[in-house]
Amino acid sequence: MKIKFSGERYRYYILGFLALGFFITTAIFSYNTKDTNELFFSIEDGVYIDFNEGWIDEDGNTVNIADLTYHGHKDRESYLFYRTIPEGLTGEESLSFEVKHMGFCIYFDDREYDGYDYGETPDSLDFVTDDLDARYVTTDFEKMIMQHYTDYYKLYGVDYIAYMADGLGSGLGSRGAGTYLRTMQLYTSDVGDTIYLELFPVYSNSKISNMAIEPASAYIRSRIMAALPRFIVCIVIILIGVAIIIVTRLISDQRSGRIYESLAALIILVGLWSMIETHLLDYVLGTSEYLHTISYFLLMSMAYPIAVFSDMVTLKPHKRIAGIVFWATVILIDYCTFTNYTEIFDFHETVYLSDLLIMATGFFVIIRIIMDQKFRKDNDLHVNTNWIDLSLAFITFMGLIDLLRYINILHIKKIFDSGFFTRIGVLVFTIGMFINLFIDTMNRNRQADKAGAYMEMAFTDALTGIPNRGAFLLKESEISDRMREVSKRKKDVNFQIVYVALDLNGLKIVNDTLGHATGDDYIVAASGILMQAFSDYGYVYRVGGDEFASFIVCDNAVDRYLECIDKMREMIRDYNEKSGKDMQMHIAYGYSVWTPGDHRDIGKVEKDGDEAMYEKKRQMKKVAAAKKKS
Known part of the structure; x- marks a missing residue:
């Protein structure tokens, strides 16, 4: 199977490789600088x-x-x-x-x-x-x-x-x-x-x-338990992001898939960043610098999925900004890494650059969405992104609050967690995205139901309710592909494809003597018998007025065909006993079998099966004529 990658995915992979190299490098540097806190969890007496x-x-x-x-x-x-x-x-x-x-x-x-x-x-x-x-x-x-x-x-x-x-x-x-x-x-x-x-x-x-x-053990335990609820929320956020990525693989619309893929990437990045900012891993692992370095890198990468989202969700023609933001992110990472390891500035002192890139991208996306809403209205277009629009604006606003807190412009007492408001924003953002996904899925399901209804009408025989000739042609194409596939393998020695041709005898006599309404009932009754007889191994298709056909595809398909014919004959016998002498049912049948190595195409297989059916039909007429003379 050939896999195609979009430009956005290539960029995700590049950022991923940058992240991997960055993590490995920082892990090597941090190995000998780890400051481990010894954790005790025994219960001790003492005051608080x-x-x-x-x-x-x-x-x-x-x-x-x-x-x-x-x-x-x-x-x-x-x-x-x-x-x-x-x-x-x-x-x-x-x-x-x-x-x-x-x-x-x-x-x-x-x-x-x-x-x-x-x-x-x-x-x-x-x-x-x-x-x-x-x-x-x-x-x-x-x-x-x-x-x-x-x-x-x-x-x-x-x-x-x-x-x-x-x-x-x-x-x-x-x-x-x-x-x-x-x-x-x-x-x-x-x-x-x-x-x-x-x-x-x-x-x-x-x-x-x-x-x-x-007591030291009680204090450490209390701090870990205080951080645990926020840590669990972050884990849930990350899992939601992963679940969305899985869902995107089920969306056939490439554009919608990329929209949700970019949102999932943002959710995972924010979830990982917020998880580190809870400091629970610092307490448990006893190392802080390495984790904070990862946190800085995650923060630097957040603007890119927002830009991808902007490019994919808006309908108004515009120049795409994802590529620009991608290279801005790469330059930012390189610059911050260089200044950190040359001791010009450290990551902490340049983190405001990451915040500014995120805020600038977020505000640009909000403005672009507002302009896009007007474009949709003017052109009578509609794509349901209202909940995403609102939640994206909210997360941008909450991120701005954390940025202002970080650069000491805004002070909120007793809230020291640098990602507190961003976490609230991403939760609201996630809820909004899922509401939008739910609405979008419901709309798609309604459209799919309508399409399914139209498809069923197009491929269902109006009189009998069984698949019609259009459905037979689709099945015929599928069988033809299957024959080519099996021919390449040449390993399935027991595999067989049986084409079954069926013809309802005496329909003209019923129409002429008992009327067309009775003739329709005759066709419906025959269709029901055939569908029941072949139901274990496939469908029966009405390909003409009194002509039917079926395919049996499996190992030893000829044996399955004979079972179906026996079942059909038994049901016809029961029908004739109940219907009396006025309308006796007779169905001629014949088949042609294809096995791996057979060089006939599907058309030749069907022709051979039709000839076998017509030969059976001639034999049945001779038998009927002989009975009539006697």
Whole structure:
């Protein structure tokens, strides 16, 4: 079977190969930079304390740590906050939080810890400030922390650095390390101590959130369960996209198939992107940079299926933009990849280019659809895309909201998920697309029913209700193709094609003596008998006034033919016994068999079968004449 690919599919494959190469490259780079969080799911005793609120900044203002934003911050600019650890700890708790592209350092003033002698620390702690060791101070970030520690020691009396991370990644996808869960063990002796939190945002949208005091295993489990519903929604979105692609293979209309194919590609891209943005995989796999790099690539690719959709769904003559957007996408991918790995800009800093390409394509598509609606109205044309039009406008608007949030023009409290509104948009978009698909399918079914009714009228004998000569000619063509196909194989030794010729005797006598109405009943009765007799192996066709024909195609078809003839004769005998002497039925029959290797064509096979039938007809007349004389 020869497969033809459209230009759009070639471009999909090119983007797919780019994606595959990109994923393999980033996987190699990320292999040795993976930061794995150890997950525990055992139930532990301990208290839960929401630790987001109640922090004091250096100006004495009370802040919610999760609501902080960092517009216009300078590189490695730090922000200091502090609060007191409350009572009620059992020693099972940890200070746990979610951090996104954020460096941090946690200090204590006069920290004591249970079970440790002076000068000893747990393995997870970095420094003992009473006895500094130069071995611990190796990176620029650590040197900066030690300088800050000296300042804070003088200003606030901090004497212990408990936990820190620079918030920087390997540079694989961005300067930031991505999104991680962090936990730091607390002790009962920490109650009443002041904890100082110094933050070093990498980007303006860096975030530290969901800070709580509770057992580490409970915290990690709660964050995974919080992300799970959104993750499942994304999986459903992806499966819907895959289902639409499967459905497109069943659509015979190439144009409609490409429309739904482009929409399915967009749904899958948005579903994958949104799935990564839930960060559930970050929590479970313990790696963030690699996943975020994939997320950037998916975002870069989203404009292309929107452009393909625009080209296919509009009827007004226009220049196609899918090719332009495709090359714009390829250039964008190459540019962002080059600037990332040459450390000019990283993917995070150029992501607004992807958003702008998507928004520009989306707005262009909306304008084009509006113009196309006018074109349809002026030319009395109609293609049902209303629900798709509305849902596409909605997803474009929701994507714009996320873009404005991303570049810090629009702020919505307590919504930190960068793909939150886009996910809502794609759900509405998916629903709209399915409504449109349902309406389109219903319209097609109605048209198919009408076409089927017309087809049935064209190929059904009006008097008897069995297939007519037109249907026989179609079957004849099919049988001819089958003969050529089997002749090439020459393996089916038992395969046979039997052409059966049938003729209703005495129709003229019935018409002349009993009337044409009775003659019609005679034909209908004969048709019913023949259809029942041959129903196990095929159809009987009325090819003339009193002439019928059938094909039996199977292994040992001659044996099947003899079974049908026996059944026909038995039914005719029963009919004649019930009808009396006024209208006795007699049907002449003959056949011709074709087997692999036979060089006759379908016309010659039918001619031989007709001659056999006419010979049978002559014999039946002789028998009838002999009975009449006697």
